[in-house]
Structure formats: structure tokens, C-alpha cells
Amino acid sequence: MSESLPTLNRRSATLTQVAARASARAMLHGAGLTPEDLNKPQVGIASMWWERNPCNMHLLDLSGAVRDGVESEGLVPMRFNTIGVSDGISMGTPGMSYSLPSRDLIADSIETVVGAHFYDGLVCIPGCDKNMPGSLMAMGRLDRPALMVYGGTIRPGQVGDERIDLVSTLEAYGSLVAGRLEEGDFHRIVRSACPGPGACGGMYTANTMASAAEALGMTLPYSSSTPATDPAKEEECRRAGAALRRLLEDDVTPKDIMTPAAFRNAMTLVTVLGGSTNAVIHLLAVAHSVGVELALADFQAVSDRVPYLADLKPSGRYLMEDLHRVGGTPAVLKLLLDAGLLEGDCLTVTGDTLAENLDGVPPLAEGQDLIRPLDRPLKPTGHLEILTGSLAPDGSVAKITGKEGNRFQGPARVFESEEDALRALEEGGIRAGDVVVIRYEGPRGGPGMPEMLSITAGIVGAGLGPSVALVTDGRFSGGTHGFVVGHVAPEAQNGGPIALVRDGDSVLIDTEANRIEWEVEPEEVERRRARWSEPPLKVERGALRRYVRTVSSASRGCVTDG
Numbered sequence: 326m327s328e329s330l331p332t333l334n335r336r337s338a339t340l341t342q343v344a345a346r347a348s349a350r351a352m353l354h355g356a357g358l359t360p361e362d363l364n365k366p367q368v369g370i371a372s373m374w375w376e377r378n379p380c381n382m383h384l385l386d387l388s389g390a391v392r393d394g395v396e397s398e399g400l401v402p403m404r405f406n407t408i409g410v411s412d413g414i415s416m417g418t419p420g421m422s423y424s425l426p427s428r429d430l431i432a433d434s435i436e437t438v439v440g441a442h443f444y445d446g447l448v449c450i451p452g453c454d455k456n457m458p459g460s461l462m463a464m465g466r467l468d469r470p471a472l473m474v475y476g477g478t479i480r481p482g483q484v485g486d487e488r489i490d491l492v493s494t495l496e497a498y499g500s501l502v503a504g505r506l507e508e509g510d511f512h513r514i515v516r517s518a519c520p521g522p523g524a525c526g527g528m529y530t531a532n533t534m535a536s537a538a539e540a541l542g543m544t545l546p547y548s549s550s551t552p553a554t555d556p557a558k559e560e561e562c563r564r565a566g567a568a569l570r571r572l573l574e575d576d577v578t579p580k581d582i583m584t585p586a587a588f589r590n591a592m593t594l595v596t597v598l599g600g601s602t603n604a605v606i607h608l609l610a611v612a613h614s615v616g617v618e619l620a621l622a623d624f625q626a627v628s629d630r631v632p633y634l635a636d637l638k639p640s641g642r643y644l645m646e647d648l649h650r651v652g653g654t655p656a657v658l659k660l661l662l663d664a665g666l667l668e669g670d671c672l673t674v675t676g677d678t679l680a681e682n683l684d685g686v687p688p689l690a691e692g693q694d695l696i697r698p699l700d701r702p703l704k705p706t707g708h709l710e711i712l713t714g715s716l717a718p719d720g721s722v723a724k725i726t727g728k729e730g731n732r733f734q735g736p737a738r739v740f741e742s743e744e745d746a747l748r749a750l751e752e753g754g755i756r757a758g759d760v761v762v763i764r765y766e767g768p769r770g771g772p773g774m775p776e777m778l779s780i781t782a783g784i785v786g787a788g789l790g791p792s793v794a795l796v797t798d799g800r801f802s803g804g805t806h807g808f809v810v811g812h813v814a815p816e817a818q819n820g821g822p823i824a825l826v827r828d829g830d831s832v833l834i835d836t837e838a839n840r841i842e843w844e845v846e847p848e849e850v851e852r853r854r855a856r857w858s859e860p861p862l863k864v865e866r867g868a869l870r871r872y873v874r875t876v877s878s879a880s881r882g883c884v885t886d887g
Contacts, residue, residue: 333573334366336445336469341367358401366573368395368566369444370404371435371463373456373476378411380453380531383522383553384476390559391448391474394566400573403444407434409453412802413491413525417743417779422864424455425774425800426872428607429885431459432614436466445469446569450562452476452523454530457538458607464543464579465614466886470572471579472674473544474565475535477553478645479523484513490526492639492802494518495778499786502751506786523553527638529802532645533600534607539654540594541611542582542673546682550649571676583615586668590679592627593666596707597657597696598635602722602801602811605709609882621711621720621880625839628707631666633726634697640726641703643695651693659683664699703727710836712810716796716822716843719814719880724801725836729808732837733794735760737830742766743799746780750787757792760832764823766799767816768876768883769862772869778802781809794834796841798823798879810834810841812879818859819878825853 334341340349341363350363370391374384385406392402410427414420431451439447446469449460457475464471481488497514500506524531535549545568551558572578588608595604605624612619635657637643648654661667662683669680689696697703704727712721725731738759740746746763749755761780768774777799784793785807794808798816801809815821822843826832831844843850864870875885 334364334445336443337367339443362401365399365401366445367401367403367443368446368448368569369439369442370395370402370448370450371438371460372404372406372450373409373431373452374406375409378409378414378453379479379519379522380411380476380524381409384450384452387450387474387476387559387562390562391450391565394563395448395569396566398566398570400446400566400570403442405438407431409456411453412776416495416776416802417747421775422771422773422869424776425768425883426868428455428459428462428610429872430868431456432462432466435460435463439463439467446573447471448565448569449473450476452531454524454534454603457531457534458611461538461543461611462614465583465611468578468580468615470569470577472565472568472572473538473548474562475538475544475548477523477551477555477558478532479526480520480552480554480646481526481644482517482520484517488644489514489518490638490644491518492525492527492529492778492782495782496786499783502783503787505788521554526644526646528598528600528635528645529639530601530603533595533598533604536598536600536654537591537595537604537608540591540658541587542671542679543579545675546655546686547653550645550653552646552649568674568676572674575676577672577676580615582672582674583611583617584671585617587671588612588617588619589627590667590671592624593631593661594658596627596631596633596709597661599633599637599640599708599726602709602724605722606800606812606879606882610884613882613884624709625711628709631707632699632702633704633706633708634699634702636695636697636703640728647695651690651695652687655683655686656689657696659686660689660696710839712834712836712839712841714840714842716826716832716841717813718822719878720812721810721814721841722812723810723834723836725808729791732835733760733808734831734833735794737762737826737828737832739764739826739828743775743777743780747783750780750783755784755789755793757789759793760834761793761795762823762826762832763795763797763799764817764826765860766797767818768879769873770816770818771799772862772864772873774800774879774883776800776802777811781807796823796832796834808834814878814880816879820857820859822850824857825850
């Protein structure tokens, strides 16, 4: 049977409008669809809900609001769920090895469900930080009308007069270990840090990637800054249906939106807000999904021309809900557009351009001090610095906000894992002036390139933040601050120079020259290399073994699909 496919359900019609697909129609009738429904476009609604994680525990409810909005537009909602990993729960444990791989598993699972069932469009509702890039990667691969609704940021916790968040608990642990905090106060902080639903409250990875997605044009305005419990978040979910219908009518797909210019806008906003180093590997991977060439050098080019303006945690004072209160992400984007730092002709999921979305947006609140004026930035250039040199020939990523200084030189204190470094901190084995080197924590060696928030927060809490540098082939949480360099490539497992460093070797980090140097004579390097052999991988089977067989270098975004 040959039929012309209707405009809006051109993909689902493969199943619903062809006689030979009788079994598909029977299954859909069995799931509650009427004969009339089979003539309508079908929209996949993917939430990363699970019950016992603040970042994600409310997403099922939000997906219900998206379902209602989709249905009100004459579209058929097809809700489904996928997995997530809570970095906050797994931090500092072997469970962190699953965190970055979960990004690709999320992308794979969304691609699989939508691709297998020929949904015409897609709405993703992510919460915790790997959820956002995983959603965007799936949208890019599928390349059909799609948008993202961010689950929103958490409200702050409170201890006395102090507002706290998740990172406060890890820094409190460091203070406890150093004898600077009483045990009762420590437990009060732990009990109070996460008062309800929403992703970690500072400019950590979740809020960073939500902001990047909004600048990319893949969310409705205000999505990234609206708190999880704000009534406007549920209203945004309902409005997603109308936005998606317009995307279907105009056949606007993610490749139309996530262009090279849109990625420049995303990198610019991440820089202005002081976003997580994880934005580097995630934006590289999202760009890969839509065939956009993006490299580490592009991040440095943005950092060289764009100032750091936002006084947001972890380096600053404020939380994401504070940004929403003084105008939200659109007010920041409008400031940057008016200053000529953004490309306003980029298309967005509203069907309008970024400039059209921002026309009429109120400016930042008068008297606010969260976003500094362009002529009085926190730092005249960006905080993300791409460092290369003898320790990282393929590159590394530093997060330098201006408080840490621009140069650090000291003797290496080498650890084979984060756990070993934590033990040394507890025993007083990390001292002022050290360059802590944690290796075999890369994409293959970790496995999964775990985050080093437990050790970095512990160092800060112990009062060593200003006097210790940390270098790793692993990653850092968006909650990390201090003189830290991650994503060192090649990683130790692949025989990168970081595998050959020994205690006492001099390491020089110069962020003004964008260099990270391992100051050892070439002859000694060759002697050590001749004696080095790759250690056995830490996993023999399962999801992590598959991951280490396919993952690329951090310098390429840790992609697993080529």
C-alpha cells in the first residue's frame, strides 16, 4: 500500500499509515490510541526521573505537564523514561565511574526508543548534570523536531543565617578532618543542604549545561534559571507542546539550531557565568552529534575575548535561583547581545531567532551585583583555560577565576587514584606548595573519568585551597574551585606523560601562557617511558568494559560513537 505521508506525522506515518504495519497499529490501539490518534503526530517525552535523587525526583510530574501541553496541541504524547546517575550520591566512590558513561547511555537509550518507534518529535526533561548533554546528543543524532525542558535548580539549604548547598557538605568534611568544624555542626550541614527537588544550586555542571542549552537555542527562554519548584517551571512544561508543534509545522530540527554560531553563543554564556569545566567535554560531544567541528582551541578563543562576570558559586557568593530573581538567563543573554558578544540571528526552538526571543526582555534588576558590568568584570578574560605542554600534549582544562593566581610551580605529589589522595589528606600527607597529581582516572583508566570533587572540596575545607594545585586526567565537578587542572590528555592509561611523573618532579602551571610543563630532562623521560607498560584495565566486563573499548580522548569530548 503506497500513501503520501502527512506533513506533521511524516515519521510516525511509517507505522500508522501503511497497511503492512498492522501489528504496530494493533499494539498502539492496545496502549490506548484511537483510530483518530493514529493520524496525529507522535511526540516522545523522555524524562530522567527516578525517585530518590533531588535532581530528578520531580521529573515524572513535569513530564505529566509536558504530556498535557502536547496533547492540547493535537499531538499524541508518548512518555518514556531513561536512566541517570547522581554525582552527588556516587561522588568519591567507585560509583563515579558510571557518571560520564551515563551521558552516552542516556543518549543511546533516547535515540533507541525514538528511532525504533518513529516518533515525529521529542521533548527531553533532564535533571542531574549528565542528563542535559545526553539529551542534546540524542536530539542531534535523531535530528527531528525537539526541545529540552530543564528540571530546574534546587532552593538553597539553610544553617543559621548561612545559605548552603551540596558542595557545602564536602567542604565541611574537609573542615571536619582538619579539626576546624565540630561533628555536630558537620551533621547539621549534611541534613540541611538539600531541602527538596532540583539540581545542585550553584553554577555547577547541571546549571552550566542548562544555561548552555538555552544559549544554543534548544530550550524555551528562562528554562535554565527557573527553579524546580517555581510554578513557572510547570507552565514552561505545558508551553513545550505549542513550541514543538511549531517546530513540526516548520520542520525545524536540531541541526538547524545547533550551528557553529550557536555553539559560540553557548561557550560565551558558559564563560560569562563561570561555568563548569565539564562544559568542554559535553559541548564537544554535542557538537559531534550534529556534525559541527568543535575543538579545544575554540574554547580558548572564546575565553580570550569574553570576560567572566557572574559572582556565582562555587567561586562566588550566589546561587542560580538568585540569578533568576534578578532577571534570569535571558537578561544575561540580552546584556551580551547588546554588547556584541552573541550572534543574534541563530534560530531557536521557539521558531524565532535568539535576538527575537530577547526583544523586550527586561534587563537585569537595577542595583543587582550578581552579574558585574562589562567594564568591571571579575576577570577580563574567561575562567576556562586550555593548557598544553609537556605534561598535556593533547591539552587540558583549567578553571581559573582570578582568585587562584595565574601561576603555580611545585613538587609533584603523585597518587594512583582519588581514594589514595583522600587518605593522604586525612593523614596530613598533602602540604602547602604541593602539586597533587591524580592519575589513572581518565576515560579508560578511571574508568569513566570520575570527578574529583571529594578531594578538591576536602583540600579547600582543610584550608589548603590557596596553597595546593591539583592536576588529573580525570574530571572536576562544577562545584570545584581552586588551582585545578583536569582532562589531561593523553591520559595515563594510554601512556600520556602524566603516567611517568614521580614524587618530587617539578610541575609548572602557567595560565597566562596556557602552558603546563613537566620539568624533567628528556633523557630521563625516555628512560621512564622505556620501563612503562600499560596496566590492566580496572574492569573486565559489563557496561564499563564496553565504555573503555569505545571511548575517545577527553580532548575529543569522550565520544563513544566514532
